[in-house]
Amino acid sequence: MIYRARHLQDDRLFECYLAERHGEPMDLPAAEHLADCGPCGSRYADLATFMEALRRDGEAEADAVFTPDWLKTQQQQIAHRLEHVGRPARVISFPEPSARRAMTASVSRTAPRWVAAAAAAGLFVGVALTASYEWGSQARAARQRIALDAATPRPRVTPAVGRVESNAADEAFLSELEFALERPHTRELLAFDALTPHVREVSVK
């Protein structure tokens, strides 16, 4: 343990590497130790080799992608983009004026007015005619209904009997529905179905 404590820690080795790489003065005791201690010198060499290989690989990869031609093209693109800096944006006009120019003056100005006036008049006449026809037909129908009511005697219906008959018809209809559907197809609902009183059971009781 005592022997290892004398060696440079990894962080100090890394500081030495950074100082050397950026041309800064290395910590003097660390530099002396590196010069004297073989294992630490070897560790330092490994670290420096690893870091340099990392950098070399990264730079080589980027340089392979960004060739001199690419750089030149990019410079041109940047210059092109800078031309528009500080200038107001150009507004591109909508092609509507050119389409209007193709039309003659009389057509472009008078025709829409006549068309609008004719359409409005037609609409007004149509609505008025429809309203008057409906009013006439409704009045005729009302007169016919009154005359018919006066001529035909009303059948005498016993209210209680009618209600019972309609209830029986409803029950029969619902029972038919239930028979048609039988049981619910969903298994989870069977329990609910068993608990629920059915119309046919009520009517039987």
Next chain:
Amino acid sequence: MSGELRTLPGPAIVEPDTRALGAVPRRRPATAPLAEDSQLAVDIRALVERGELDEARERFSALVALHQRRALRIAYQYLRDSAEADEAVQDAFVKVFSHSADYREAWPFEVWFTRILINGCLDRRKARARRDRWLVAGEISSADEARGATGADANPEHRLLARERRARLASAINRLDGRQRTVFMLCHYGDCTPREVSVMTGLNESTVRVHLFRAARKLRGLLGGRP
């Protein structure tokens, strides 16, 4: 992913926080000469303010040429898609030109630009993550794969091995924590020092170093000591 998206605070284009910058030793002394790109940015800002846009555009092309390759490397490592990386870089340059009046010499141009670029890349990753919930995402686009296949190495076996190695590397980087990935990308592929990364991300420099160390350790573990 969500942690990563908050790595770089603030909107896409952020004015330098003078308090934060004051705490960072990276701040340039008033008498120090400006770097070439920063000087160009100052000139472009002056031209834009005077309304000489054509001249400003011409000067800006030099700025594009200076940072284009590095920007593409960073964007490509973030997005793993050449078309998206291309668009992200273009957008970043256009944003820089449009907001050139906001540039302050307190920041090196490289830092300002990289911050804008990374914010754009993070937005795109976020949008892609949303998209990928509904669509099947590929690891690498077929166009990129085809381009990789026509690389300098003519040996098919070597090409295949290189492709596998890159796929493993991309997968390992993708498994890093959001902040670790951002810091690692900027330091490793963006050639930024930990101080510059701390200015870009708003993180403390020692925090950047810790993230960087942890990222490297995790990558070594994932890749078995060699990429």
